Amino acid sequence: MNYFPDEVIEHVFDFVTSNKDRNTISLVCKSWYRIEKFSRQRVFIGNCYAISPERLIGRFPGVKSLTLKGKPHFADFNLVPHDWGGFVYPWIEALARSRVNLEELRMKRMVVTDDALELISRAFVNFKTLVLVSCEGFTTDGLAAIAANCRFLRELDLQENEVEDHRGQWLNCFPESCTSLVSLNFACLKGDINLAALERLVARSPNLKSLKLSRAVPLDTLQKILVRAPQLVDLGVGSFVHDPESETYSKLLTAIEKCKSMRSLSGFLEVAAYCLPAIYPICSSLTSLNLSYAPGIPGSELTKLIRQCRKLQRLWILDCIGDKGLGVVASSCKDLQELRVFPSDPYGVGNAAVTEEGLVAISKGCPKLNSLLYFCQQMTNAALQTVAQNCPNFIRFRLCILDPTKPDSSTDQPLDEGFGAIVQSCKGLRRLSLSGLLTDQVFSFIGKFAEQLEMLSIAFAGNSDKGMLYVLTGCKKIRKLEIRDCPFGNIALLTDVGKYETMRSLWMSSCDVTLGGCKTLAKKMPRLNVEIINENEEMEECIDDRQKVEKMYLYRTLVGPRKDAPEHVWTL
Amino acid sequence: MPSSTEPANGSYGSDVTDMDTELTLGLPRDGGSKAVIAGAKRAFARTVGLGLGSGRGKQSRDVEVDDAAEISAASQVSSAGKVPASKTQVVGWPPVRSFRKKTLESCKYVKVAVDGAPYLRKVDLRTYNSYDELLRALEGMFNCFTVNGNVLEGSMVRDPAKGMEYVRTYEDDDGDWMLVGDVPWKMFTESCKRIRLMKSSDAAGIAPRTPKCRG
Numbered sequence: 095m096n097y098f099p100d101e102v103i104e105h106v107f108d109f110v111t112s113n114k115d116r117n118t119i120s121l122v123c124k125s126w127y128r129i130e131k132f133s134r135q136r137v138f139i140g141n142c143y144a145i146s147p148e149r150l151i152g153r154f155p156g157v158k159s160l161t162l163k164g165k166p167h168f169a170d171f172n173l174v175p176h177d178w179g180g181f182v183y184p185w186i187e188a189l190a191r192s193r194v195n196l197e198e199l200r201m202k203r204m205v206v207t208d209d210a211l212e213l214i215s216r217a218f219v220n221f222k223t224l225v226l227v228s229c230e231g232f233t234t235d236g237l238a239a240i241a242a243n244c245r246f247l248r249e250l251d252l253q254e255n256e257v258e259d260h261r262g263q264w265l266n267c268f269p270e271s272c273t274s275l276v277s278l279n280f281a282c283l284k285g286d287i288n289l290a291a292l293e294r295l296v297a298r299s300p301n302l303k304s305l306k307l308s309r310a311v312p313l314d315t316l317q318k319i320l321v322r323a324p325q326l327v328d329l330g331v332g333s334f335v336h337d338p339e340s341e342t343y344s345k346l347l348t349a350i351e352k353c354k355s356m357r358s359l360s361g362f363l364e365v366a367a368y369c370l371p372a373i374y375p376i377c378s379s380l381t382s383l384n385l386s387y388a389p390g391i392p393g394s395e396l397t398k399l400i401r402q403c404r405k406l407q408r409l410w411i412l413d414c415i416g417d418k419g420l421g422v423v424a425s426s427c428k429d430l431q432e433l434r435v436f437p438s439d440p441y442g443v444g445n446a447a448v449t450e451e452g453l454v455a456i457s458k459g460c461p462k463l464n465s466l467l468y469f470c471q472q473m474t475n476a477a478l479q480t481v482a483q484n485c486p487n488f489i490r491f492r493l494c495i496l497d498p499t500k501p502d503s504s505t506d507q508p509l510d511e512g513f514g515a516i517v518q519s520c521k522g523l524r525r526l527s528l529s530g531l532l533t534d535q536v537f538s539f540i541g542k543f544a545e546q547l548e549m550l551s552i553a554f555a556g557n558s559d560k561g562m563l564y565v566l567t568g569c570k571k572i573r574k575l576e577i578r579d580c581p582f583g584n585i586a587l588l589t590d591v592g593k594y595e596t597m598r599s600l601w602m603s604s605c606d607v608t609l610g611g612c613k614t615l616a617k618k619m620p621r622l623n624v625e626i627i628n629e630n631e632e633m634e635e636c637i638d639d640r641q642k643v644e645k646m647y648l649y650r651t652l653v654g655p656r657k658d659a660p661e662h663v664w665t666l
Numbered sequence: 667m668p669s670s671t672e673p674a675n676g677s678y679g680s681d682v683t684d685m686d687t688e689l690t691l692g693l694p695r696d697g698g699s700k701a702v703i704a705g706a707k708r709a710f711a712r713t714v715g716l717g718l719g720s721g722r723g724k725q726s727r728d729v730e731v732d733d734a735a736e737i738s739a740a741s742q743v744s745s746a747g748k749v750p751a752s753k754t755q756v757v758g759w760p761p762v763r764s765f766r767k768k769t770l771e772s773c774k775y776v777k778v779a780v781d782g783a784p785y786l787r788k789v790d791l792r793t794y795n796s797y798d799e800l801l802r803a804l805e806g807m808f809n810c811f812t813v814n815g816n817v818l819e820g821s822m823v824r825d826p827a828k829g830m831e832y833v834r835t836y837e838d839d840d841g842d843w844m845l846v847g848d849v850p851w852k853m854f855t856e857s858c859k860r861i862r863l864m865k866s867s868d869a870a871g872i873a874p875r876t877p878k879c880r881g
Contacts, residue, residue, distance in 0.1 A: 172757065389793060
C-alpha cells in the first residue's frame with residue numbers, strides 16, 4: 095500500500111465508512127494517519143464535553159457531517175436541571191471561524207438557540223441537513239433563518255423538541271427557489287401553520303420523500319399535499335378528523351391510493367377512529383407504523399388496522415392496544431423487528447393495559463424481534479424466560495414495569511431469573527433497561543453473560559455494592575451506565591476507577607455515594623469530570639464529605655472541567 | 667424548577683395517618699404488598715419534614731417534584747382529604763420523555779359504561795368536536811345499539827334487539843349524574859368524568875324528553 099500515491103490510498107479509505115475502522119486505520123502509520131485525518135468527513139461526538147470544538151477541527155479539518163450529544167439520558171425524565179449545559183453555540187462559532195464546510199448537523203439533548211440557528215444558516219454555504227432530537231432553547235424564528243438562508247437545504251428534521259412557537263410564517267421563509275427538500279419534519283410544533291405556504295412548498299419539492307406534519311395541519315390540507323406528493327415514502331399525519339361522508343374525505347381516499355411508495359406512517363396527533371379506513375389501501379406495504387402519539391384509538395380499531403400491515407418491521411403503539419391486540423400483532427406481523435409499547439397514561443401506576451401475556455404472544459409470533467421498549471403493568475420470570483427462548487436476537491431490551499419494584503406477579507419473587515435468561519440467551523444484547531423487584535443476583539447474571547452490553551439503565555434495584563461491581567467488572571464493553579435509587583455506594587464507585595476511562599459516562603442519583611467518595615474519585619482520575627448536581631440550597635452550609643450526593647454525573651474528557659456549568663453543578 | 671411541596675389545603679384531618687399523606691421520592695406502594703421492597707426504607711427516609719416521617723435532620727432535602735406530579739398530588743389531596751399511597755408520584759418515573767408526557771396529557775379519557783355490557787370502554791373526549799361525533803363513536807363502540815334517526819333528538823337510545831331504552835348520562839366533576847346534551851360541548855368535555863348509558867327503567871326521575879343538545 096505504501097507504494098501508492100496518497101490519492102489512491104484516500105480512495106480506498108473512502109470505502110471504509112465505520113468510524114471504528116477508520117480510527118484503527120489511522121493508527122497504522124503516520125502517513126495513513128495524515129491521509130485519514132484529512133479525508134474524514136463524518137464525526138460522531140457522543141458527549142459534547144469530552145472534547146472541544148477547536149480540537150475537533152484540528153483533528154479533522156475536513157469534517158462535513160457532525161453529530162453532537164449533550165445532556166445525559168436521564169435529562170429526558172426531568173432528572174437534570176434545565177440549565178445544566180449542552181450549549182451548541184460555541185461549536186457553531188468555532189466551526190464558522192475556522193471555515194469548516196459543514197453540511198450536516200445532528201444534535202440530541204442540546205441547548206440550541208435562535209442565534210445558533212441563524213449562525214448555521216449564514217456561515218455554512220453548503221448546509222444541507224439539520225436534525226434536532228429532544229433539544230430546546232429555540233423558537234420558530236430560528237427555523238425561519240434556516241428556511242430563508244440555507245439554499246441547498248435537504249433535510250429539516252425536528253423530533254420531540256421544545257420549540258417556542260411564534261406562530262411563524264417560518265414556512266413562508268423558504269424562498270421560491272428552494273426546491274431541494276427531501277425530508278421535512280415539524281410534527282413537534284404546537285402553533286398554527288401557514289397552510290398555503292406549506293402546500294406551495296410541497297408542490298415545488300419534487301424530491302420530497304419524508305414529510306411529518308404537526309397537529310395544526312388538517313385533513314383537507316393533507317389531501318391536497320398528497321395529491322402533489324404521491325412519491326412520499328414516509329408520512330406523519332397531523333390532524334385526521336373529518337366527516338367521512340364528505341367530498342374531501344373521498345378525495346383523500348383517491349390521493350392515498352396513489353401513494354404507492356408509502357412505507358412509513360406516523361403522527362395522527364389528532365384522530366377520529368372512523369377516518370382510519372382511509373389508510374387501509376397502503377397498509378399492506380407499510381414497514382413502519384408509529385401510532386404512539388395518536389390518542390384515543392380504541393383497541394379494536396388498532397387491530398383492524400394492524401391486521402392489514404403484514405410487512406411491518408417497526409411498530410410503536412400505545413398500551414391501549416392491550417394484550418389481545420398484541421396477539422393480533424403477533425399473528426399478523428411476522429417480520430416485526432422493533433416494538434415499542436408506550437403507556438397511554440404516563441402518570442398512572444396500575445393503569446397499564448398490557449402485561450406479560452402480550453409480550454409472550456409477540457415473542458411467539460415474531461421471532462425476528464430485536465428491539466423492544468415495553469411499558470407494562472406486571473411481568474413474570476416465566477414470561478421473560480419464554481421470551482428469551484423465542485427471541486435470541488435482541489439488541490435492545492428495555493422493560494419498564496410501571497410500579498418499579500414490583501416482583502414476579504405470579505410468584506412474588508424478584509425478576510432476577512427472568513432478566514438472567516434474557517442476557518444469557520441474547521448474546522448480541524447491547525442495551526438493557528431493568529425494572530421490577532431485583533436483587534444483586536440479576537447483576538451477577540449481567541456481569542457474567544452480557545458480553546456485548548454497551549448501555550445499562552438501572553432503577554430501584556439491587557441490595558449492595560456487589561450489584562454494581564458485578565457490572566463494572568463483568569461488562570467489558572459497557573459505555574454508558576445510569577443508575578437511580580439503588581443502594582450502591584463508595585465501595586462500588588471506587589473499586590476500579592480506571593474503568594471509567596473506558597466508558598463514556600456514569601450517572602448515579604439517589605444512591606449511597608458520598609461527597610467524599612466523589613472527591614476521592616475526582617482526585618485519582620484527572621481525565622474524568624466528576625460533576626455533582628445539587629439543587630438543594632442547603633448544600634452551601636453543609637459540605638460534609640459524609641453527606642450523600644443527590645446526583646453525580648461523571649464522564650471522560652480530554653479538555654478538563656467545563657466552564658459553562660451553572661452554580662449548582664460542581665465539577666470536583 | 668424544584669420546589670418544596672405543600673399540600674393544597676395545608677391541613678390534615680386527625681384521622682389521616684402519616685403514611686397516607688406523605689409525598690415522597692419513593693415508590694408507589696400497594697396497601698397489601700408483601701414483598702420487601704429495597705427502596706421502601708429509602709422512600710420513607712427521604713420524606714420531607716412536613717413533621718411526618720423521619721427527615722434526617724440536616725439531611726432532609728426538598729422533594730423535587732415535577733409540575734405535573736405536584737398538580738396531580740395536590741388535586742388528590744384537596745378532593746380526597748388524603749393522598750392515596752398508590753398514587754404518589756416518583757420523580758422521573760415512569761421513564762417517559764417529558765415531551766411525550768406533555769403531549770399525551772392533553773388527552774381526556776373518560777370511561778363509558780353501558781348497563782348490561784360485560785366491560786367498559788374508554789374514549790378521549792378531545793378527539794371529538796361535538797355531541798354528534800361523540801355519540802356516533804359510542805354507537806360504533808357498543809354496536810349492539812342503533813341510534814334512532816337524528817342522534818340529537820333526546821337522550822334516548824333504543825336497542826331494538828333487546829327492546830330496551832337507554833338514557834345517556836354522565837358524571838360531572840361535582841360527582842352528580844347529569845343528562846348528556848344539556849350544556850355546550852366545550853363545557854361538557856371539561857366537566858365530564860365518565861359516561862353511562864343507563865337503562866331507562868333505572869333512570870326514573872330524569873325526564874327523557876330534554877331540550878335539544880347544544881353542539
